[in-house]
Amino acid sequence: MSKLKTSSNEDKIFVLDTNVLLHDPQCLYKFEENTLAIPVEVLEELDRKKSAPGELGYAARSVHRDLRDLFDADVVAVPMDLGDRCSSTLGCDLPNAGQLIVAINDYIIDGDVESEGLDRLMAILPDLGKMDNRILASVIFLKEANPKKRVILVTKDANMALKAIALGLEVEDYMNDKVSDTKLGGSKTVSVDDVDYERFLEEHGVDLAPELTQQLFINEYVFISNGEFKQPARYRGDGQLEGLILGENVGIKIPKGIRINPLNDDQRMLMDALLDEDIKLITCCGKAGTGKTLISMAMALYQTLGEDNLYERVFITRPLVHIGKDTGALPGTLEEKMAPYIAPFFDNLEVLFSNRKLSGQSQLEQDQAHIDKITSNRKRKKALAKLAKMPLLGEDEDDDSKPRKPYQFLFDYDLVVVEAMTFIRGRSLANTIFIIDEAQNLTPHEAKTVVSRMGEGSKVILLGDPDQVDSMFLDAASNGLVHTAQRLRGTDITAHIELSIGVRSALADLAADLL
Numbered sequence: 001m002s003k004l005k006t007s008s009n010e011d012k013i014f015v016l017d018t019n020v021l022l023h024d025p026q027c028l029y030k031f032e033e034n035t036l037a038i039p040v041e042v043l044e045e046l047d048r049k050k051s052a053p054g055e056l057g058y059a060a061r062s063v064h065r066d067l068r069d070l071f072d073a074d075v076v077a078v079p080m081d082l083g084d085r086c087s088s089t090l091g092c093d094l095p096n097a098g099q100l101i102v103a104i105n106d107y108i109i110d111g112d113v114e115s116e117g118l119d120r121l122m123a124i125l126p127d128l129g130k131m132d133n134r135i136l137a138s139v140i141f142l143k144e145a146n147p148k149k150r151v152i153l154v155t156k157d158a159n160m161a162l163k164a165i166a167l168g169l170e171v172e173d174y175m176n177d178k179v180s181d182t183k184l185g186g187s188k189t190v191s192v193d194d195v196d197y198e199r200f201l202e203e204h205g206v207d208l209a210p211e212l213t214q215q216l217f218i219n220e221y222v223f224i225s226n227g228e229f230k231q232p233a234r235y236r237g238d239g240q241l242e243g244l245i246l247g248e249n250v251g252i253k254i255p256k257g258i259r260i261n262p263l264n265d266d267q268r269m270l271m272d273a274l275l276d277e278d279i280k281l282i283t284c285c286g287k288a289g290t291g292k293t294l295i296s297m298a299m300a301l302y303q304t305l306g307e308d309n310l311y312e313r314v315f316i317t318r319p320l321v322h323i324g325k326d327t328g329a330l331p332g333t334l335e336e337k338m339a340p341y342i343a344p345f346f347d348n349l350e351v352l353f354s355n356r357k358l359s360g361q362s363q364l365e366q367d368q369a370h371i372d373k374i375t376s377n378r379k380r381k382k383a384l385a386k387l388a389k390m391p392l393l394g395e396d397e398d399d400d401s402k403p404r405k406p407y408q409f410l411f412d413y414d415l416v417v418v419e420a421m422t423f424i425r426g427r428s429l430a431n432t433i434f435i436i437d438e439a440q441n442l443t444p445h446e447a448k449t450v451v452s453r454m455g456e457g458s459k460v461i462l463l464g465d466p467d468q469v470d471s472m473f474l475d476a477a478s479n480g481l482v483h484t485a486q487r488l489r490g491t492d493i494t495a496h497i498e499l500s501i502g503v504r505s506a507l508a509d510l511a512a513d514l515l
Contacts, residue, residue, distance in 0.1 A: 013037050013146060015103070015139050017155035018045040018131075019473045020174045023443055025062040028070075028100065030176045035099040035149075038067075039138035041131050043102070054422035055446050070100060105134070105141045117144055121167055132160055139169055156473040177444040178477045187266075187498065188216070189223045189230065190241065197226035200233070204243040213239050217490035219279065221269040221497055232265045234272065234495075244272040252298065255305040257352045260298040266499045267291055273495040274299035274461070277310055281451060283439075283462045283485035286499030289508040292463045293437055294348045300433040300461070301352065304415055311457070312431040314410075316345045317419045319441040321470045338418050344437060349407040349416075421446065430455035439481040440464035441471045447480030 015037045020027055028036060049060035071092050091101035107113045108128070117140035125133045136153075143151040152170045155161055161171045190212055192200070200206040206224070216222065216235040223230045224241055233241040246252070246268055251261035252275075262268040266286075273282050274296060286292050303310040318341055339346075410416040419434075421442075436442070436450060439462035447462065454460050462484060466476040476482065488494045502509030 011149050013142055013149050013151045014172075015039065015135075015142060015151060015153045016042065017135065017153065017157060017160060018042045018049075019156045020154050021046065021063045022049065022056060022059045023156055023174060023473055024177060024445055025059045025066070027174065027176065028063075028066060028094065029096055031096075031098055033097045035101065036094070037101050037103045037138075037142055037151075039103045039105070039135050041134045041138065043067075045131055055425075055443070055449065058425065059445065070094070103138050103142055105138045106145075107137065107141050108134070115140070115144060117141075117167070124166065125163065132157075132163070136160075136164060136167060136169070139164065140167070143169065156478075174478075177483050187223070187500070188220070189225050190216075190233075191225050194226060197224065197229065200224055200231065200241065200243065205233075206241050208239045208241060210239055213241070218492060219273075219495040220489075221272075221495070223265070232269055234269075244268055245275050246271055252302050254298055254302050254352055257298075257301065258354060260295065260302075260352075262295075263291065263503050264501045266497065266501055267295055267503075270295050270497045270499065271299055273497060275303070276495075277303075277459075278493065279495050280454065280458070280493040281460050281462075281484075281488060282494070283481060283488075283496045284499065285464060285466055285481065285485070285496075287465055287467070287502065287512040289502040289504030289512055290499035291503050292499055293344055293435075294351065296435050296461050296463060297345065297348045298352055300435060301410075301416075304433065311433050311459070313414060313433075314416045315419045315429065315432055315434040316342060316416060316437070317421055317424075317435075318342060318344075318437040319421055319439075319446070319471070321438070321441045338420055342418055342437075345435075346405075346407075349410070350405065353406040421450070424453055425449060427453045428455045429453050429458050431457040432459075434458065434460045435463065436461065437463050438470075439484075440466050440469050440476075440479045441474065442480030443471075443474065444478070444480045444483040447484045451484065 013035045014031055016027065021038075021042065024030070046060045046063055049056055050064060051057055052060065071090075073092070089101050089103050091099055094100050107115055107118050118137060121133070121137055121140060122128075125136070128134055128137065139151060139153050150170060152172050153161075153164050154172050154174055155164070156174055161173075164171045190208070192206070192208065192212070196206050196208060213235060218235060218237045220235045222233055222235060222241070224233045225231075232244055234244065236242050246262065248268075249261070251259045252271070253259045260271075262271055270282075270284055270292070273279050284292050284296070297314075297316075300311070300314045304312070304314055317338075320341055407416075411418075421436075432454075434450070434454065439447065441464070442450070442462075450462075451460055462481050464479075464481045466479060466482050469475055469479055471479070485496045489496055502512055
C-alpha cells in the first residue's frame with residue numbers, strides 16, 4: 001500500500017456527520033490541508049438516503065460517487081500517522097493536500113476494550129443500535145487513538161452537538177457556507193449638499209464624489225438625504241445614484257387585475273428591481289406581512305400579461321417543509337399535491353384579480369375583433385388567456401360545478417405554472433420569471449441548483465424571512481437565501497432588498513415583532 005502525503009495540519013482531525021455531507025456534497029474539498037474522517041456509520045446513513053427524491057437523494061449519491069472516485073484514484077493506504085490503534089481505518093489523499101479516512105471503530109470490533117470515553121458513552125447513551133451514538137463512539141475512538149491531535153466533530157444537528165459536548169468532545173458547526181452578516185443592507189443613507197440633492201430631483205440621478213459611495217455595492221438600494229428630506233435611490237456604480245423607475249404615489253395596473261401602489265419606500269425599491277429587465281436575480285428578505293409575495297406576483301404578472309410581453313410565463317414554488325405534524329402523502333396530480341404548500345400564492349392571486357368583472361356579449365365581440373388583428377402567436381395566446389372562460393352576464397353556472405376562481409385563466413393557458421423543487425434539476429427555463437417563496441428553507445446547494453436553471457431572458461426571485469427557518473439543519477446564517485444574497489451582491493445583474501414595514505395588519509405586524 002502507498003503511503004499518504006504528510007499534511008501540514010496534522011494536529012486536527014475533522015469528523016464529518018451525515019448531515020454535513022448532505023448539506024454540502026462538496027464539503028470534502030473545503031477543509032484545506034486537514035484530515036477528514038468519515039465514520040463507516042455515516043456511509044450506512046448515506047446509503048439509506050440515496051434513493052430519496054429530490055436534492056436529498058442527489059446529495060447522497062454525489063457523495064458516494066466522489067468517495068468512490070477518491071479511493072479508486074490511488075491505492076488505498078493505511079494512515080500510519082493516526083496511531084497504532086487505527087488498524088482498521090483506511091485512507092487516501094485529497095486533491096487539496098489534505099487526507100480522507102474512513103474510520104472503523106476498533107473498540108466495537110474488539111469488544112472488550114478499556115476506554116474511559118467509551119465507558120462514559122455507555123453510561124449516558126447505552127444504545128449503540130442508534131447511528132448517532134455509534135458515530136459519537138467513533139469520535140471517542142479517534143480521540144483516544146490520537147491523543148496528540150485535536151479531534152473535532154462537525155455537525156449541523158444541534159442535538160448531536162449537545163450530546164457530544166456532554167461527553168467532553170469538541171464540536172463545531174459547518175461554517176463554509178455561513179454568512180457573516182444576515183442583514184445585507186438596502187437602507188443606508190447617503191447625505192449630500194443642497195446642490196447635489198436638487199440635481200438628483202431634477203435629473204433623476206446624480207454623480208457623487210467617491211468618498212460618499214465607496215461603501216456601496218452595485219445595485220444597492222439606499223436613501224439620498226439632505227437635511228429632513230430624503231428619497232430612495234439605486235447605486236449604479238462609479239459614484240452614480242439613480243432615481244427609481246416608479247415615482248412617489250405611482251402604481252402599476254395589472255391587465256385584468258387591480259392597480260398596485262407601493263405602500264412605502266421599501267416596496268418601491270422592490271418594484272424597481274422587479275421592473276428592471278437587466279436584473280436577473282433578486283433576493284428579498286423581510287418579516288411576515290411586508291408584501292414580499294404580493295408585490296413580486298403583481299410585477300411578474302404585469303410583465304407577463306402586459307403589452308411588452310417580456311416573459312412567457314411565471315413559475316411559482318416553495319420548499320416542501322412541514323410546520324408541525326406531517327400530514328403524510330397527498331393524493332392527486334402534481335398541482336393538487338402542491339396546492340397546500342402554495343396556498344399563499346393563491347391568496348395573493350385572489351387579491352390581485354378580485355375586481356375581475358363579468359363580460360357582456362357586445363364586449364366579447366369587440367375583444368374577439370381585437371384578437372383577430374393580432375399576428376403574433378405569443379401575443380394572441382395571452383390575449384385569449386385574458387378572456388378565457390369569462391361567464392356571460394345572466395348565464396347560469398351548473399349547480400354541480402365548482403365556481404371558477406377569477407385567476408383560473410392564468411393556469412388554463414400555462415401563464416402561471418406550479419413547479420415542485422423536486423423536479424427542477426435538469427430544467428432550462430428561458431423567458432420565465434421564477435418566484436421561490438420561503439427561500440430561507442433552501443440549502444445553499446439547492447439555491448444554486450435553482451439559480452443555475454435560468455436560461456436567456458429569465459429572472460429568478462428568492463423571497464423569505466431568515467428569522468423563520470423551518471428546516472432542521474439550517475439557520476439564519478446558513479440558508480440558501482442569505483447565502484445567495486451575500487455571495488452575489490455587488491454584481492451587475494443581481495439586487496437585494498430588505499422589507500421592514502409590516503402592511504398586512506396591525507395584529508400580524510405585532511406578532512412578527514413580538515412573538
